[in-house]
Amino acid sequence: MTERISDAEHEVMEVLWAESPLDAQAVANRLADRQPWTLATVKTLLSRLLAKGAVAHEEAGRKFLYRPAFAREAYVAGEGRRLVDRLFGGKLSPLVAHLAEREALTAEDIAEIEALLREIRS
């Protein structure tokens, strides 16, 4: 939403986008192989996300089930826009140019993007 999501919080969001609703314990479990956080840490992050309105919780007995408050698509689009605005004056082509120049897009990547553009143009 309007509130910015930090890196650590983002990790939690990814888990919930992959599967939800989940309780705190479950979220911590899915995070286990990516991050060395304790359950307490995950709980804190969930609370903060809740306060920021990035996740919603639903009471299930004595515990909460958390789910994202918006789709990953929306988040990703927002972050992408933010970056493109900050670094490329809002224009997409320079981003493509930069990454392309430095990262050597595979032929497949190029084909994919070209197909995309063709579709948009029509």
Next chain:
Amino acid sequence: MTERISDAEHEVMEVLWAESPLDAQAVANRLADRQPWTLATVKTLLSRLLAKGAVAHEEAGRKFLYRPAFAREAYVAGEGRRLVDRLFGGKLSPLVAHLAEREALTAEDIAEIEALLREIRS
């Protein structure tokens, strides 16, 4: 460099990338129409950037002249990569797809990117 640059610090970097070397006062002046920061704030940001190794200073009499320690190109490429990694599993095409879908690229934008890709492919 390895050190992350914050949003406020980034604003300062932009000024220096546009023109350098500049002393603190000059940087504050160029920032004036973008940010309501006082000279003191700008000085703090410059010190932090110095500590992070993002700018270098050269003594000129009793004052310092600051200049970026690396090209904007490098910074931009790094940030772009960071975002693409975090949000798109390192693949560029989904980013293009998302932005394209939501932002309605102009015909010109599309042509530009296509030209770019054609060039890369060859």
Next chain:
DNA sequence: CGTGTTCGACTACATCTGTAATCGGAAGCG
């Protein structure tokens, strides 16, 4: 030479972030 000006350096302080421990109440076990 004295005094106001100008710098950078240092200090300040609230908020956000990363990371976690503790506390009080509810639930379950015996």
Next chain:
DNA sequence: CGCTTCCGATTACAGATGTAGTCGAACACG
């Protein structure tokens, strides 16, 4: 009905960040 356990809520605390004031030294002006 007690004791253990599990949960969310509260508290903790260091480092980063946004934003800025103060201090001591060097200069410039008169």
